[in-house]
Amino acid sequence: MKTILLAALLYLIPNVSSSDNNTVYISKGTSAYAYHMKKSCRTLKRCNEEGHVMAITLAKAIEMGRKPCKVCYN
Numbered sequence: 001m002k003t004i005l006l007a008a009l010l011y012l013i014p015n016v017s018s019s020d021n022n023t024v025y026i027s028k029g030t031s032a033y034a035y036h037m038k039k040s041c042r043t044l045k046r047c048n049e050e051g052h053v054m055a056i057t058l059a060k061a062i063e064m065g066r067k068p069c070k071v072c073y074n
Contacts (some may be wrong), residue, residue, distance in 0.1 A: 024061050028052045036059035037072035044069075 024035040027047040036044050039053060047053050 022058050023055050024058050025053050025055055026053040026061055026064075026066060028054060033065075033067055035066040036069045041069060041070050041072050 024037065025039045025041070025044060027031060027044060029047060029052055032047075034043070035056075035058070035071050039055070042054060
């Protein structure tokens with residue numbers, strides 16, 4: 001019984017955390033082309049300092065023509 005409960009719990013944990021994967025971060029700059037997995041991405045650092053980063057959904061970022069960051073999604 002414990003094994004079944006543990007298996008069910010392990011199955012559910014990735015599904016719960018996957019909803020967080022829908023949020024990505026983009027720079028508002030005119031030359032920005034990527035979306036980032038984390039706001040702390042080193043390639044987004046300069047934008048973070050200037051306050052030009054916003055959180056949006058992954059679907060919206062793709063709709064805007066953004067590509068995955070080569071650092072975050074490597």
